[in-house]
Amino acid sequence: MVRISEKDLAIIEFLMKDARMPYTEIARRLGVTEAAVRKRVKKLEEEGIIKGYRARVDAKKIGYKIVAEIGFDIEPEKYVSVIAEVKGWPEVKRMKSTTGDHMVVMECWFHDSDEMVRFVRKLEGLEGVQRVCPAILVEELK
Numbered sequence: 001m002v003r004i005s006e007k008d009l010a011i012i013e014f015l016m017k018d019a020r021m022p023y024t025e026i027a028r029r030l031g032v033t034e035a036a037v038r039k040r041v042k043k044l045e046e047e048g049i050i051k052g053y054r055a056r057v058d059a060k061k062i063g064y065k066i067v068a069e070i071g072f073d074i075e076p077e078k079y080v081s082v083i084a085e086v087k088g089w090p091e092v093k094r095m096k097s098t099t100g101d102h103m104v105v106m107e108c109w110f111h112d113s114d115e116m117v118r119f120v121r122k123l124e125g126l127e128g129v130q131r132v133c134p135a136i137l138v139e140e141l142k
Contacts, residue, residue, distance in 0.1 A: 002047050007032065011040055012050070019053040064109040066116050070123070070134045071102030078128020079103070085126065091119055102133065 004012075007030055014026050023037040030037070044050045059067050074082045083104070087095050095106040110116040116134065124132050 002049060004044070004049065008040055008044060008049075011037060012044065015041075015050065015053075059109045063111060065112055066110040067137045068108050068110065068116060068134045069105060069137060070108055070120070070132065071098075071100075071105045072123060072132040073103045073130040075128040075130065082126055082128050086123065089119075091115075102131070107137075 010030055011026055014021050014029070023041070024034045027034040027037045041050065083095075086092060086104075086106070091108040091110060093107045093109055095104060097103065098105050108116075108119065110119065116136075120132055120134055123129055
């Protein structure tokens with residue numbers, strides 16, 4: 001585990017809320033120089049604490065009517081091959097391994113319910129895939 005300061009934690013929080021927040025604004029809020037913020041962010045990136053930056057997109061505004069969280073399980077001996085296959089599918093926007101109700105949970109975007117049904121059937125048809133449980137996201141709360 002990497003030791004980080006309270007200021008580092010504050011910088012992380014600011015960037016998680018708005019990755020485009022200018023370093024000058026972060027510096028003003030923390031009472032430090034812009035150079036100090038830049039140096040700390042670079043260190044956090046180099047240590048792998050900040051892994052990257054991504055845009056939060058409103059899928060519905062670009063034509064996707066359905067955003068779904070899909071959990072599924074895989075036979076252990078097929079895990080690596082199934083993950084390699086599915087993570088390349090264009091509908092899959094995020095994919096995570098979990099210890100919860102499913103081995104894998106992913107966020108997928110679909111233009112309509114027919115597209116989602118075809119996707120789920122394709123997933124269910126992969127050798128090694130067991131239970132598939134889609135849940136349509138209604139509203140992002142945070």
